[in-house]
Every structure is written in structure tokens, then in C-alpha cells.
Amino acid sequence: MNADSIRHEPLEILPDSEKDTLVAYLKEHVDNVEVVVMDMIHSFKAVLRKALNYLTIVADCFTLQVILYWAFECVRIRMQRKFPDYDRKKCNE
Known part of the structure; x- marks a missing residue:
């Protein structure tokens, strides 16, 4: 369209x-x-x-939001993997 x-x-x-x-x-x-x-x-x-x-x-705005979400999600996961097991599990509660 x-x-x-x-x-x-x-x-x-x-x-x-x-x-x-x-x-x-x-x-x-x-x-x-x-x-x-x-x-x-x-x-x-x-x-x-x-x-x-x-x-x-x-x-477009939606695409920009999705790209930013993916970028933040990748950083969040990478950072949480560095946490000790106890702290990482507490983040998911």
C-alpha cells in the first residue's frame, strides 16, 4: 500500500x-x-x-520501537548472564 x-x-x-x-x-x-x-x-x-x-x-515508529526493544533485550540478557545464579534468578521473579 x-x-x-x-x-x-x-x-x-x-x-x-x-x-x-x-x-x-x-x-x-x-x-x-x-x-x-x-x-x-x-x-x-x-x-x-x-x-x-x-x-x-x-x-516508521513501530519499526524503530522494535529495533530499540531488541537492542535493549540483547544488552539485558548479556548483562544478566554475568550475574551470579542467585541474583539472576531474583531478577526474573
Whole structure:
């Protein structure tokens, strides 16, 4: 789905999410696109770079929150593994 991130309105729904479809759509609308807000899926990012190599790509809020959660969770687990068994078990109560 293609949406206006400022007005929060859907603009268009593409028939599929295939690479060729996305590249063709983006090249057709290159003059109207300034910034892309997306969920940072690597394949979509690669398509955007191919179709619009100068484009600014911004992660959507949900994706940013998930990335931050994963980062904090990895640090939390790594730090808890350094605790003695007694203290580590107390953290999980």
C-alpha cells in the first residue's frame, strides 16, 4: 500500500509486492516522492535504492520501537548472564 505519511491517507494499493512492480511504480512517481517512511525490510530498501537512489528513507515508529526493544533485550540478557545464579534468578521473579 502506498500512503501519504503526512495526511495518513492511503493513496494506492499495488497489485503485488514484487520487485519489478515496485521499481516500475516508483520510477513512474519519482517526481512526487521526497521521503519514504517504511518498515525497513531489506528487500524493500534495496528496491527503493534502485528506483530512487537519492531518496531519504525513514524508519516508521513501530519499526524503530522494535529495533530499540531488541537492542535493549540483547544488552539485558548479556548483562544478566554475568550475574551470579542467585541474583539472576531474583531478577526474573
